[in-house]
Every structure is written in structure tokens, then in C-alpha cells.
Amino acid sequence: MQTFSVGQLAQNAGVNIETVRFYEKRGLLPMPKRTKSGCRQYTNKDIARIHFIKRAKELGFSLMEIAELLSLKINSETTCGDVKKIALDKLLDVATKIRDLKRIKKVLEELVTVCNKDNSATNECPILEALEIGNE
Amino acid sequence: MQTFSVGQLAQNAGVNIETVRFYEKRGLLPMPKRTKSGCRQYTNKDIARIHFIKRAKELGFSLMEIAELLSLKINSETTCGDVKKIALDKLLDVATKIRDLKRIKKVLEELVTVCNKDNSATNECPILEALEIGNE
DNA sequence: ATACTGTCCGTACCATAGTACAGGGTTCCA
DNA sequence: TGGAACCCTGTACTATGGTACGGACAGTAT
Structure with missing residues (x-):
């Protein structure tokens, strides 16, 4: 599977490199795999995830709310109704x-x-x- | 003419005391007269001015833009057209x-x-x- | 070999619109 | 005369959503 450096991810997703790391710090992006030399390695899923974040921002969600949505998604115990409520x-x-x-x-x-x-x-x-x- | 302390002004105008001083620092409120002991003395005009600021904020103006509007008002060299443009x-x-x-x-x-x-x-x-x- | 680019991390900084607090001074009333 | 309540100044802190920078490595190109 194709992997991307942080710069390539940023390019593809249309955000700044710093923003990628910022999102990681805020829990919006998962900690990515690293190369032996310590560089972040991303996949298409991460591009999709940044697109998700951008779209959600367009919809008026704050980063905190987006983090909430993303955690709901990961934690499948929660129901669709929870998301609907938000x-x-x-x-x-x-x-x-x-x-x-x-x-x-x-x-x-x-x-x-x-x-x-x-x-x-x-x-x-x-x-x-x-x-x-x-x-x- | 009736005068108000900063606390009374804040009360009457519906803002915090700190906000009054903050507006003064930002040039949204003029430097008021002081009592001998150094306390700010406000008048009805200042209440009206804070109402103006609140109203303008409601209208979507930033504090900087409001300061601009207020300075246009004081400096009568500028024309109505300038204000209209804003x-x-x-x-x-x-x-x-x-x-x-x-x-x-x-x-x-x-x-x-x-x-x-x-x-x-x-x-x-x-x-x-x-x-x-x-x-x- | 060395220069260039990319990445790493942490920290500091930007704007916006305030809010909070420390450490004093003043005023008022019993 | 003492304490409550108010005021003064300046600085630091809040949240939001990033952006910028310094110093250190890593990988590649010539």
C-alpha cells in the first residue's frame, strides 16, 4: 500500500504540515507509523480522515466536536443516535x-x-x- | 450631569468592568475624566457608546471595525460615504x-x-x- | 564531500475578545 | 478605627485554530 510523508499528506489533503501535526496533537489524527528514521508514514485513510475533518469544519463543527465524532466512530459501542444527537x-x-x-x-x-x-x-x-x- | 463609576457603567451597559477597561485600551472608549483619587468618571454618553459597540458587534463588526466607525464619527473630515463603504x-x-x-x-x-x-x-x-x- | 531538501521536536507566536488576579489605594459606614 | 466594598495598574491567562522558528538529523543529488 502506498504511504505518504507528512509533507505529501499535507499536499494531498490540502493542509499545512504544521496543521497535520497539530491535528495529531489534538487527537484528530491517529499517531502514524514511523520509518526507521522516525518520519511519519501515512496512508490513504489519513487523507480521507483529513478530508473528513475539513468537511466537518465546513459543516460548522469545532475541532473538539470533530474529535468527538471521530472517537464515536472508533468506539463502536456508541449508537448512530449519539451521532445524530450531535x-x-x-x-x-x-x-x-x-x-x-x-x-x-x-x-x-x-x-x-x-x-x-x-x-x-x-x-x-x-x-x-x-x-x-x-x-x- | 450624572456620572458613573466604572462599575456602574459596566452594570448599566451590561458588560464586565474588565471589558470597559479593555475597550478603553483598544480605543473604543475615550479616556474618561478621573476623580481626584484617580477613578474613572463616565456619563450617559459612555453608556450609549457601549450600547453602540454591542449593537455593532451584533451586526457582525469586529472590535477593530467598530473602532474604525467610531473614529470616523469623531473625525468629521471623513464623509458619510466612507462609513457607507464599511x-x-x-x-x-x-x-x-x-x-x-x-x-x-x-x-x-x-x-x-x-x-x-x-x-x-x-x-x-x-x-x-x-x-x-x-x-x- | 557537501549542499539541498525534508523531517524531527518543542516552543513560541499570531489574532480575537476578553477574564482573572496580584498587590496596592480609596471611600464609606457603623 | 476597622473592615467591606470599590477602584487602580499591570501582567498573565483563557479558548480557538492554527503558523513560525530554531537546532538537529536523514536522504538524495551532483
């Missing part, structure tokens, strides 16, 4: 973030629309005023 | 964040829907499988 929690988080950002977006849009005078002094800028007045 | 930039950011999160949400929803077996071992969990297969 995903559901995350779904809730994401939904909340979207809701909040939409509110933010709306205010910004209103502000930008109002702010049409390009050369008025800022002490009468509607953005600042709106933010100042708009606090509860 | 807000427009932020609007773009926010729109991107919403788009990404929606994508994430969709994937999570699909995953959770698929994951209906509550007692299957994790080595056949569709979420983990989907994440592993789902990398490009």
Missing part, C-alpha cells in the same frame, strides 16, 4: 446563526439605503445614528 | 456567511433525516458515512 445540536446552532445574521443583514441594508449623501460630514451619518438610536 | 463591505460578509450556513444546514438536515436507526452501531452510521464519502 448533528441535531449543530443544526440548531446553525439555524440560530442564520436567523441572527438575517436580522443583521436587514439592518445593514436599511442603513446603506438611507445613507445616500456621499459628502455629508459623518456627524450626521445615518449609519452611526441608526446604530446609536437603535439600541434597546 | 457597511457595504460588512453587508457582503454577512450575505456570504448566510449563504454558507444555509448550505451547511441543508447537508445537516439531509444527514439527520437519513439517520433513523437509533441503535445501530456507529460503524454503519449514515452521518459518518456521508461525511466520509461526501468529500470531493
Whole structure:
């Protein structure tokens, strides 16, 4: 089976070498086999694992949560329901973030629309005023 | 005019005392007047300013950007257009964040829907499988 | 042989947004 | 007059997700 050095793994997986070691320290990557001279030896599984980590990060999981997911995976005593629960929690988080950002977006849009005078002094800028007045 | 100690300001504005001093260090709050004994003396304006900061944070501005907005306000040479530009930039950011999160949400929803077996071992969990297969 | 590249490890550092704490001084009230 | 409660400063620490660097080996190329 093909093996990779840490540099090759990093290249293939699209991360930094330092990041690979960082992930290892954080328990996201298993301690790899070493060559006689002590260099890390990786396989395709490790590339897949880094892809998994990147994908999970895209999905809004923190490294700690990803470590959790990966440990669930290793420890097969846990059920699919456990994983589902984590995903559901995350779904809730994401939904909340979207809701909040939409509110933010709306205010910004209103502000930008109002702010049409390009050369008025800022002490009468509607953005600042709106933010100042708009606090509860 | 009524004045407030740093503790009272923190209380009224809903932040920590340390945060008030932290904001001062970062240039978000002006250096306040001091009593003879050296205690900071704040006014309603400072409360409003912290509300402004909190509001702007809610709107997705970083402390650095907020400092920028606040300095624009003080320095009246700058125009409303400058402020508008910052807000427009932020609007773009926010729109991107919403788009990404929606994508994430969709994937999570699909995953959770698929994951209906509550007692299957994790080595056949569709979420983990989907994440592993789902990398490009 | 020696220079170059890659890897090793540990440590320190980056930004962000604070929080905590040590070791003092001040103010207030009984 | 003494203690509680507040304030002062500066520094160090938290978490997150890495990045950078120094000094030492290893393997390869010319």
C-alpha cells in the first residue's frame, strides 16, 4: 500500500504540515507509523480522515466536536443516535446563526439605503445614528 | 450631569468592568475624566457608546471595525460615504456567511433525516458515512 | 564531500475578545 | 478605627485554530 510523508499528506489533503501535526496533537489524527528514521508514514485513510475533518469544519463543527465524532466512530459501542444527537445540536446552532445574521443583514441594508449623501460630514451619518438610536 | 463609576457603567451597559477597561485600551472608549483619587468618571454618553459597540458587534463588526466607525464619527473630515463603504463591505460578509450556513444546514438536515436507526452501531452510521464519502 | 531538501521536536507566536488576579489605594459606614 | 466594598495598574491567562522558528538529523543529488 502506498504511504505518504507528512509533507505529501499535507499536499494531498490540502493542509499545512504544521496543521497535520497539530491535528495529531489534538487527537484528530491517529499517531502514524514511523520509518526507521522516525518520519511519519501515512496512508490513504489519513487523507480521507483529513478530508473528513475539513468537511466537518465546513459543516460548522469545532475541532473538539470533530474529535468527538471521530472517537464515536472508533468506539463502536456508541449508537448512530449519539451521532445524530450531535448533528441535531449543530443544526440548531446553525439555524440560530442564520436567523441572527438575517436580522443583521436587514439592518445593514436599511442603513446603506438611507445613507445616500456621499459628502455629508459623518456627524450626521445615518449609519452611526441608526446604530446609536437603535439600541434597546 | 450624572456620572458613573466604572462599575456602574459596566452594570448599566451590561458588560464586565474588565471589558470597559479593555475597550478603553483598544480605543473604543475615550479616556474618561478621573476623580481626584484617580477613578474613572463616565456619563450617559459612555453608556450609549457601549450600547453602540454591542449593537455593532451584533451586526457582525469586529472590535477593530467598530473602532474604525467610531473614529470616523469623531473625525468629521471623513464623509458619510466612507462609513457607507464599511457597511457595504460588512453587508457582503454577512450575505456570504448566510449563504454558507444555509448550505451547511441543508447537508445537516439531509444527514439527520437519513439517520433513523437509533441503535445501530456507529460503524454503519449514515452521518459518518456521508461525511466520509461526501468529500470531493 | 557537501549542499539541498525534508523531517524531527518543542516552543513560541499570531489574532480575537476578553477574564482573572496580584498587590496596592480609596471611600464609606457603623 | 476597622473592615467591606470599590477602584487602580499591570501582567498573565483563557479558548480557538492554527503558523513560525530554531537546532538537529536523514536522504538524495551532483
